[in-house]
Amino acid sequence: MTAFVLVSGPFTGGWVWDEVAERLRRAGAAAYPVTLTGMAGDERAGTQTETDLETHIGDVLRAIDEAGTGPDAGEVVLVGHDYGIHPVLGAADRRAGRIARVVYLDAGLPGDGDPASAFVPDPTAVGRAGADGLVPPPSGAEWARWGSTEGLSAADLARLDRLAAPQPVRTLTQPLRLTGSPFDRPTTGVLCTANGPGISGVEMLLAAGPPRFRVLASPTVTFFELETGHWPMLSAPGPLAEALLGAAADEGVRLSVPETASPFEGGGFLLDVPERPSERHGPIDLYLPEAEGPRPAVLFVHGGPVSPDQKPTPRDSAFFQGYGRYVAGLGVVGVTLDHRLYGLADYPHAAGDLARALELLRTDPRVDPDxxxxxxxxxxxxxxxxxxxxxxxxxxxxALNYPVLAPLSDWRQVDARFRPAEALTAASPPVVLTRAGLEHPPFQETVDAFLAVAERTGAEVELIDVPLAHHGFEAIDHLPETREAVTRAAASVVRHLTAGR
Structure with missing residues (x-):
């Protein structure tokens, strides 16, 4: 008999699983909804100011031990919703031999050392903790800050309001400690598509994201989609129960790493450019033209997030070396940069790195600072x-190549400052936007929204379309039309740099 240990997200308790647990039991499984310490939703919850993540890990361990006893004891499947994945992973790490599978239910991908505050939907939660060390629960429309409420009835929302309990802030701030990888055991992701990208979004990460996401293409990892919001145990208990039973049976969609490589792992730059030495000045490398006197400069800014341990780093990759050498051959200084966009919360760090790189670049006597x-x-x-x-x-x-121009729906960790479409006005500098025809749909939607703003505001945007190009085409699509796109974009950038001289 499969035993499901069900751990809910913030402010909720075992009650949230009532319908799902009943359906699992009718299907012949055992179900153990867990009410974590302090989350009972009664007066005792307010006394749990010392409760932390380790407390909740202990709660899950006790549920595992209960599920693993008796004559009918079978495989244990741990299910973690939202915050619940943190105590689930901690418990799975300590009972590795007892866990058949871990299910991430609309949850992040934390690792060793990560606090839950970096992954929960509302990043401002910790700041709302009171002197008692408790984060007050949302109510009414405030639940939408914690995820899409699509599919929830008025009665569901009223039940959330009535039974919600304050969240002990230390459960959100204490780092998760793991001795192994979260993916050392079979894993399933259940994605709620009304709250964020579905399986296509995971495929996008595999195609264009950091190599660390390739673990999601392991043969022991499967995926299910639910067309509902962030609380499927309330809005879609039947489909959720079916997905959990399917996960326990090793069913679901399996993904593979696409043949297309990331820009930093590709076979080289798509243009044949001569070798040219570079000069390293702290975070930037300069590729200097042969022309005399201060010259205009182009600073190339890599995407991400990237791994801090990635080798080669972006500026050492053939991709960016090719761009630097190419524009130097056009008579301008090519500049490459390594910045610290290691995670979705790191955009402010990367923006600071970019600003400092520009300041350093403009002080070089060989660069025209204007x-x-x-x-x-x-x-x-x-x-x-x-x-x-x-x-x-x-x-x-x-210039923008196959850019992301707004945070995707589940990129809640991105600071509100980083919204290019909202920043674009008629006073913005000219934009040269190269659009890949085979772009990932979620990325393309952000470009479409940006172009709509440009049309509405009269901002100057030159659009270069490459119908047969993929995201990162310079490394993977060495075609006449992609080469033409790069030379056309570079010519436009140089034209803007040299206009009025």
Missing amino acids: RIALWIFSGGGLLAADWLAAPPPWLRCV
Whole structure:
């Protein structure tokens, strides 16, 4: 008999699983909904100010031990919803031999050392903790801050309001400690598509994201989608129970790593450019043209997030070395940069790195400080917001290749400042936007929204379409039309840099 240990997200207790647990039991499984310490929803919950993540891990361990006793004891499947994945992973790490599978139910992907505050839907929660060390629960429309409420009836929302309990803040701030990988055992992701990307979004990560996400293509990892909001145990208990039973049976969609490589792992730059030495100055590398006198410069800004341990780093990759050498051959200084976009919460760090790199670049005597362009790629596109909103006079244009121009629906960790479409106005510098025809749909939606704003505001945007190109095409699509797109975009950037000289 499969035993499901069900751990809910913040502010809720075992009661939230009532209908799902009943359906699992009718299907012949055992179900153990867990009410974590302090989450009972009664007066005792307010006395749990010392409760932390380790307390909740202990609660799950006791449920595992209960599920694993008796004559009918069978495989244990741990299910963690939202915050609940943190105590689930902690308990699975300590009872590795007892756990048949871990199910991430609309949850993040924390690892060793990560606090839950970096993954819960509302990143401001910790700041709302009172002197008693408790985060007050949301009510009414406030539940939407914690995820889509699509599918919830008025009675469901009223029940959430009535039974919600304050969340002990230390459960959100104490780091998760693991001795192994969360993926050392079979794993299933259940994605709620009304709250964020579904399986296609995971495929996008495998195609264009950091290599660390490739674990999601392991043969022991499966996926299910539910067309509902963030609380499927209330809005879709039947489909959720079916998905959990399917997960226990090793069913679901399995993914594979696409043949297309990431830009930093590709076979080289798509243009044949001569070798040219570079000079390293702290975070930037300069590729200098042969022309005399101060020259305009193009600073290339990589996308991400990337792993801090990634080798080669972006500026050492053939991809960005090729771009630096190419524009130097056109008579301008090519500049490459490594910045610290290691996670979705790191955009402020990356923006600071970019600003400091520009300041350093403009002090070089071989660079014309009044003629600078930015050329930004992929997930780095969000960094364009600062420069579109308040452009300095020396910024002559912003080029964007297959950019992400708004946070995706589940990128809740991205600071509100990084919204290029909202920053774009008629006063923004000229934009040269290269659009890949085979772009990932969620990325393409952000580009479409950006172009709609450009049309409405009269902002200057030159659009270069490459119908047969994929995201990161310079490394993987060495075609005549992709080569033409790069040469056309570079010519446009140089034209903006040299206009009026």
